[in-house]
Amino acid sequence: MSFVVDAVYLSPMTPAAARRLGMRDALGVPGAVLAAGMMGFGALALESGLSLMMALACTAGIWALPGQIVLIEMHMSGAPGALTVLAVTLTAARFLPMAVSLMPVIRAPGDSRTTLYTAAQLLAMTSWAWTMRRCADMPRESRLAYFIGFSLTCWTVGIAATAAGYLLAGSFSPLMRLGFVFLNPVYFVVLLIADARTVLAVCALACGAIAGPLLYYANPQWSVLLAGLIGGTAGYGLQRIIRRRRA
Amino acid sequence: MLELWLLVIAAALGTYLWRGLGVLLSGRIKVNSELFNWVACVAYAMVAGLISRIVIVPGGMLAQTALAERLVACALAVAAYYLSRRNLLVGVGAGVAAIMAMVALH
Structure with a gap:
């Protein structure tokens, strides 16, 4: 019995299988939590007068909820653009140590620079934590595939959830809309206290x-x-x- | 409108800067230095400052709710999070449900 378990455990995971595992992991709790946060952001973007395209560009381009909220809040308070960009940039500083510690784990000798620098755009707290944990017992050549499978799924879910939040909030009753706008603050209150x-x-x-x-x-x-x-x-x-x- | 687009693009580039720099510097720098500790503090404090400001002095729709209602909703969310064995969805759901219930009742 233990022999069978060991054989399954030790069978090397191909990059394709690692990518599928990453997608499956992302569609569980991480995707659900992310979708909730991004739906709240979509509602906030609508309330702040952003267009749908701009809200989606924020999620796809910045891909970090704190920075996205800082951007909208400072823009609404009439802060100068340079100051807003500086503040958003500073909230993202956590990505430097994350990327520095992630790269030696997922990089394999054959990986192209373009792939690595493109994959870096998808880096977020959740994908970092899951990849660091999952990749420890995975063959080196499959790790980048896992990371991309996981984080590309999260990114897609995040963009879709932003659109859903934006479009749904507009058709909701004022009470529901209020709940949606309150979603992000309460999300971060819990997350920061837990952290x-x-x-x-x-x-x-x-x-x-x-x-x-x-x-x-x-x-x-x-x-x-x-x-x-x-x-x-x-x-x-x-x-x-x-x-x-x-x- | 154009100005806002430029703002979004610049913010995205500013955010990517750290990700790209991390790839470039991996294996070459120590991430547990005092400088990084300070940067982490600034980032934490900025997000905490913004969120506590939104809860205490909100703009937009949330300004229609009372401070006590927002604080109670946040406290319930944190309690629900820990009672559900650290389930973020349960915590957030409880907080959102609480604020909606309190606004519906007054």
Whole structure:
């Protein structure tokens, strides 16, 4: 019995099979959670007066919900374009360490640069976490296929969900629309609190959460960027003090 | 309109910058340096600041709801998340249902 299990486990997974596994994984809980978030974004885009095409371009091009929300909120508050781009760019900084740690795992000797740099556009928190976990016991030549299968499926689901949220919110009753617009804030409240497991995350989240509304009263247009820089630096200092006390 | 399109394109490029740079630098830099810790703090704080601002001082449709209603809905969402063994869909669903129920009742 154990021999059979081992034989199945050790049989090398072909790239095609890895791609299919990635697609199947993505269509489970990750796709559902993503679809909920992106439907909320579609509703927010409609409420903010964006065209459907523009909402879809945000999802396809930026492909990071926090950045997309920052873009819409700052645009609505009349912030200068350069400031908005800077803030969106800063929210995406997490992708650098993610890509740096992912590439040595999924890269195989024969992979072309074009494929790798194109695949990088699809990188997101979920695809990073799933690929890092799944690829540990997968042959090297199948790992990129898994990543692309997973993240391309997520990307497609995300774009479709943005369209669905945008189109549905317009035909909903005001009460339903309100629920949809509330979806993103409550999504991030839960996600950020669930994510706050390290001293660094707790300090940064707490300082940011306090700085955000306060700075909004002082200057709405600069508030997002300043909350990040001031709140983040305060949080960074605080976690250093706590770490030093503990050590 | 054109300006907004340029904004979306620039934001997409700015976001891709990190992804592409990560591919380029993988294997060459250490990701657990103090600089990265600071950058992570700034990114966390920016998102946390924006979300807490939207919950506390919202614009648009959410401005019609009371602060207490939004806070109660968020608290219920977090509680539902943990009670459902960390199911994000259950948590978010509970929060959305809560705000809609409270608005429908007043």
